Amino acid sequence: MQVTPQAALRLLSAALLAMAVLACATAPETGRQQFMMIDPAQEARMGLQAFDQLKQNKPYVTSGKDAELVRRVGRRIARVAPVEHAKWEFVLFKDDSPNAFALPGGKVGVNTGILEITQDEAGLATVIGHEVAHVVARHGAERASQTMGLQILGALADVALAQNAPGARQGVMQAYGLGAQVGVLLPYSRVHELEADELGMLYMARAGYDPKAAIAFWQRFQAYNRKQGGGKPPEFLSTHPLDDRRIAQLRALLPRAAAEYARAARG
DSSP states (O other), X not given: OOOOHHHHHHHHHHHXXXXXXXXXXXXXXXXXXXXXXXXXXXXXXXXXXXXXXXXXHSOEEOSSHHHHHHHHHHHHHHHTSOXXXXXXXXXXXXXXXXXXXXXXXXXXXXXXXXXXXXXXXXXXXXXXXXXXXXXXXXXXXXXXXXXXXXXHHHHHXXXXXXXXXXXXXXXXXXXXXXHHIIIIIHHHHHHHHHHXXXXXHHHHHHTTXXXXXXXXXXXXXXXXXXXXXXXXXXXXXXXXXXXXXXXXXXXXXXXXXXXXXXXXXXX
């Protein structure tokens, strides 16, 4: 029996709704609903293994003022951002690209190339706060869960359309693949980045760093991007929000973060 594309889409929608109900979680602080198919302990194990492998293949700095600064800032922020199963580690990697990253389980990497843009301890706190926020909000597990869910739905769609003409089946599956990428995965990447900006600003403030430094950092990062001269794709095709958008969000969040900073200063 042939299945129309409309019927296949209805089947996929019902399956997606059922999966969302069964795998619902809530992001800390923001209250955003999340789709999770991985438990925290499993997530932490995956992150620890990946980070150990990374350190075997990529050179990193073990001593000196920059490495100690990364560890000191990381420890301060980790104290205000508890994570179940976390084994916090903050490592400075020898890499000229201005980047930082986080893996589940409390593993954070900072590239030497970003220190020119962070400039000082508060600027570095912006970066590390952002990465710690990814760990706290379990963005890695959420992204993996989304991918797993879409793979399951893709398999269901393929089975549902198995009796259809090859051309029609291929067309629906191609549309599904494009829709999954542009309609789900890329937007969620931007949601994760903006959420990490928000949480990171709160965490740096609670750790005693002036949250205004976050806005100054992203302004410097925006200037760096412009200096590189590389054009960005439209935001709906990008995994990261545009610099102007994230700076505007941080300005709107500043009063709340400033209150947290004042509370931390009072002890």
